[in-house]
Amino acid sequence: MCRHLAYLGPPLALSRLLFEAPHALVRQSWAPKDMRGGGTINADGFGVGWYPAAGHPVRYRSDRPMWADASLPGLVAATAAGALLAAVRSATETMPVTSTAAAPFTEGPWLFSHNGVVAGWPDTVTSLAARLPTRDLLTLDAPTDSALLWALVRHRLRAGDTPAAAVAATVAEVSAAAPGSRLNLLLTDGASIAASTVGHALSVRHGDGSVLVSSEPLDDDPGWRAVPDGHLLVAGPAGLHLTPLGRT
Ligand code: GLN
Numbered sequence: 032m033c034r035h036l037a038y039l040g041p042p043l044a045l046s047r048l049l050f051e052a053p054h055a056l057v058r059q060s061w062a063p064k065d066m067r068g069g070g071t072i073n074a075d076g077f078g079v080g081w082y083p084a085a086g087h088p089v090r091y092r093s094d095r096p097m098w099a100d101a102s103l104p105g106l107v108a109a110t111a112a113g114a115l116l117a118a119v120r121s122a123t124e125t126m127p128v129t130s131t132a133a134a135p136f137t138e139g140p141w142l143f144s145h146n147g148v149v150a151g152w153p154d155t156v157t158s159l160a161a162r163l164p165t166r167d168l169l170t171l172d173a174p175t176d177s178a179l180l181w182a183l184v185r186h187r188l189r190a191g192d193t194p195a196a197a198v199a200a201t202v203a204e205v206s207a208a209a210p211g212s213r214l215n216l217l218l219t220d221g222a223s224i225a226a227s228t229v230g231h232a233l234s235v236r237h238g239d240g241s242v243l244v245s246s247e248p249l250d251d252d253p254g255w256r257a258v259p260d261g262h263l264l265v266a267g268p269a270g271l272h273l274t275p276l277g278r279t
Contacts, residue, residue, distance in 0.1 A: 033146040033246075034059040034073055035118035035134060035217050037224045040241020040268050045081055045107035045115055049097075052249035059247055060097045060119040065232045073097075073119035076133035080142040081112035082221040088114075090137050094130040114221040116142040123148045123176065132173035136181035140220045141194070143184055146231050146246060147213030149176035155209035159183060180205065184218060194218045194225040195265045202227045202263075202276055217244065226264040227276060233258040235271065242266040 036056060038048060049056045054064075060073040077100075078092030093100055097119050118134035126132065134144035149156060156179060160168055163182055172178040180201060187197035198216050205212055206229065213230030226233060226244050236243045236254045244266060248255040258264055258273065265272045 033070075033118060033120050033134075033144075034063055035116070035144040035146055035215075036243065036245035036249075037114075037116040037142075037144075037217055037219050037226070038241065038243045039114050039219070039222070039224060039266070040239075040243075042111045042113040045079060045110050045112060045117075046104065048115070048243070048249060049079065049107050049117060050104055053251070054247060054249050056117055056119055056245075056249075057097050064247055067231060070121035073121045075122040075128045076120045076130060077118060078120075078133040078135050078144075079107065079115065079117040080135040080137055081110065081115040083112070087140055088135075088137060088142050088221065090135060090142070092130050092133040092135070094128050094133065114219060116144060116217065116219050118144040118146075118217075123152075125152075126175045127173060129173055132175045132178065134177065134217075136172055136178065136185075138185055138188075141185070141188060142219050142221075143181045144217040145177040145180050146215040146217070147229065149180070149205060149214075150209045150211040152176045152209070153179075156205070159204060159208050162186075180214075180216065184216065194220055194223060195263060198225045198227050199263050199276060202229060215246070223265065223267045226258070226266075228258050228260050228262050228264070229276065230260070233264070235264060235266065237266065237271045240268045242268060242271060 077097040
């Protein structure tokens with residue numbers, strides 16, 4: 032069920048995390064180790080967003096499997112960044128395979144990804160959707176649960192919520208409206224990372240002025256730590272905080 036990762040720290044070639052690590056994201060697209068909740072591979076598209084030296088993030092996404100994009104390895108080997116978010120997608124049944132349904136979703140400084148499913152989609156989200164401006168509903172990136180979650184998170188960010196507050200509040204309201212949803216959200220503004228664990232795996236490696244959050248560890252470094260289910264992770268190069276969701 033989708034795999035995603037986010038990195039903050041000294042600039043590195045994007046290919047290190049996407050292709051070169053032993054269990055890099057491309058490997059997680061065809062040989063994921065922990066696909067709880069259904070799905071076998073993540074072949075329904077991918078995306079990568081990174082922060083150039085100045086300005087808003089650059090995003091590249093596709094509806095094809097990550098391993099099938101012949102231009103990607105060269106692009107990411109030649110591109111370095113100190114902050115990035117990337118994802119590979121396994122589309123939930125009934126949801127379209129289209130590039131605009133692939134994470135990361137973006138606006139301004141933010142990059143967002145969702146691993147999971149909103150239970151009872153779309154009937155369970157009627158009341159949540161009604162809280163959004165009509166314009167936001169009519170301009171969703173795609174008719175998917177992840178795109179609606181992004182609209183809900185973005186609505187809070189635009190109103191001034193911190194990334195951590197936006198993630199925690201969205202998880203709370205969607206969990207209440209659609210119990211049993213799997214809501215691993217991942218959000219960065221290029222300076223900090225906020226992530227939730229609700230129903231799916233997430234690991235973190237932190238130290239030496241960098242932090243890497245990933246659905247699955249990228250290697251056998253003993254520094255990887257599993258994030259327990261039901262938590263909010265907030266991380267920057269200097270610190271890492273885990274808080275039980277509901278007490279945030
Ligand atoms: N439900 C989302 C989608 O279809 C995310 C899927 C997943 O986590 N596998 O895009």
